Amino acid sequence: MPSTPGRAWLLRLVIAFSFAQGAVSMARPAVSYRALSLGADERAIGVIAGVYALLPLFAAVPLGRRTDHGRCAPLLPVGVVLIAGGCALSGTAGSLGALAAWSGVMGLGHLCFVIGAQSIVARQSAPDEQDRNFGHFTIGASLGQLIGPIAAGSLIGGDMGRTSSLALLVSGAVAAVSLTSLWRIEHVRPAGASSERGDKVPVLGILRTRGVPAGIFISLAVLSATDILTAYLPVVGEHRGIAPATVGILLSLRAAATIACRLVMTPLINLLGRTVLIVVTCLLAAVLCAGVALPVPVWGLGVMLVLLGFCLGVGQPLSMTTVVQAAPEGARSTALALRLTGNRLGQVAAPAGAGLIAGAAGVAAPFVMLGGLLLVAAGLGLRRSPAGPQPPDGLGKARPATEDERGGAGDGRCTDPGSRATTGRA
Numbered sequence: 001m002p003s004t005p006g007r008a009w010l011l012r013l014v015i016a017f018s019f020a021q022g023a024v025s026m027a028r029p030a031v032s033y034r035a036l037s038l039g040a041d042e043r044a045i046g047v048i049a050g051v052y053a054l055l056p057l058f059a060a061v062p063l064g065r066r067t068d069h070g071r072c073a074p075l076l077p078v079g080v081v082l083i084a085g086g087c088a089l090s091g092t093a094g095s096l097g098a099l100a101a102w103s104g105v106m107g108l109g110h111l112c113f114v115i116g117a118q119s120i121v122a123r124q125s126a127p128d129e130q131d132r133n134f135g136h137f138t139i140g141a142s143l144g145q146l147i148g149p150i151a152a153g154s155l156i157g158g159d160m161g162r163t164s165s166l167a168l169l170v171s172g173a174v175a176a177v178s179l180t181s182l183w184r185i186e187h188v189r190p191a192g193a194s195s196e197r198g199d200k201v202p203v204l205g206i207l208r209t210r211g212v213p214a215g216i217f218i219s220l221a222v223l224s225a226t227d228i229l230t231a232y233l234p235v236v237g238e239h240r241g242i243a244p245a246t247v248g249i250l251l252s253l254r255a256a257a258t259i260a261c262r263l264v265m266t267p268l269i270n271l272l273g274r275t276v277l278i279v280v281t282c283l284l285a286a287v288l289c290a291g292v293a294l295p296v297p298v299w300g301l302g303v304m305l306v307l308l309g310f311c312l313g314v315g316q317p318l319s320m321t322t323v324v325q326a327a328p329e330g331a332r333s334t335a336l337a338l339r340l341t342g343n344r345l346g347q348v349a350a351p352a353g354a355g356l357i358a359g360a361a362g363v364a365a366p367f368v369m370l371g372g373l374l375l376v377a378a379g380l381g382l383r384r385s386p387a388g389p390q391p392p393d394g395l396g397k398a399r400p401a402t403e404d405e406r407g408g409a410g411d412g413r414c415t416d417p418g419s420r421a422t423t424g425r426a
Helices: 008-037 042-051 054-068 075-092 096-123 127-155 160-181 203-207 212-240 244-263 265-272 274-292 298-326 332-361 365-383
Strands: none
Touching (some): 008 075, 008 096, 008 127, 008 212, 008 244, 042 096, 042 212, 042 332, 054 096, 054 332, 075 096, 075 160, 096 127, 096 298, 096 332, 127 160, 127 212, 127 244, 127 265, 127 298, 203 212, 203 332, 212 244, 212 274, 212 298, 212 332, 212 365, 244 265, 244 298, 265 274, 265 298, 274 298, 298 332, 332 365
């Protein structure tokens, strides 16, 4: 880890991500409730949830290319401004079309923030620290997902149109708070350092790299599950007579379990290895997602969501490490952007598919679809090439990097993207 100024940059990044993700997690269910107040049905909810990911779907790779050959930090405040504006303007939208458009702006802001933040973590972490640092980084997302739904549920009441609008305006203010932590996040290379950038690696070349496609699909499946839970649990609650405040608590229980998972991620990897951990958690998550479709009591739904949150907590940070360590030199930000493109593709297709399925087979059916998606992810996790050198036991535990392999990453500088000091990987 960088020795100057220690890991303070990571703490500030986690704090900023907590507020930014908290705003988004507060806004997503509020958008669903506002859409319902404007007369939306299940299909329209799915379309609006999909538009959130539509603009990012086209912007991810160009932003990744830019980050590979430049600084990462400028993307963070741009992302915050777009998130805050998208949230606040969604609260003033008077039609489903306007609501969908501002939801898309919110999604674009979230993409900008995440590409910049993930690239910083990749550049400033040594190979043997990437699982831990990505795990800690994603705790910021989980904290936001824990607090956001509770805040939304506490604000949304009987007058759904007015209270959902208030929740969206508040979420915009919450996003703006993250600007206070965005200082000295990125360690800029000193003047006179090498400015050689190397040739761009073709996108198809990155996608053909062994381990990258599996990491992208695992991330897509896990995020789709989280996204549809956030967007569709309010609809399930409406159909089963569960109050918005209770739905918010249920979503936050899932997020709390995800935080718990990421706090114990390193011992779990040491015990089971990356491959076994990914496969087992995806399999369990598939069963639990399908279980949400059952007409269980609220307490039973809460237990399932806690277990589901713990299982889903594994996929995101480990898929980041998988993609970063498998990607070619000088293209790791682009590889992370491709992973986010896969995420957004899932966020477009999965809610739209969920809306069609819900309209035809009921609101519980999308959760069965998620179960199938996670089963496929488990299969790919079993077949993927584990990232990094493997020990003789074959469980997927990467050995610590030698001092030579670190290539000076410990100095904490965000140096040339093509150099070893940028990513800490030989």
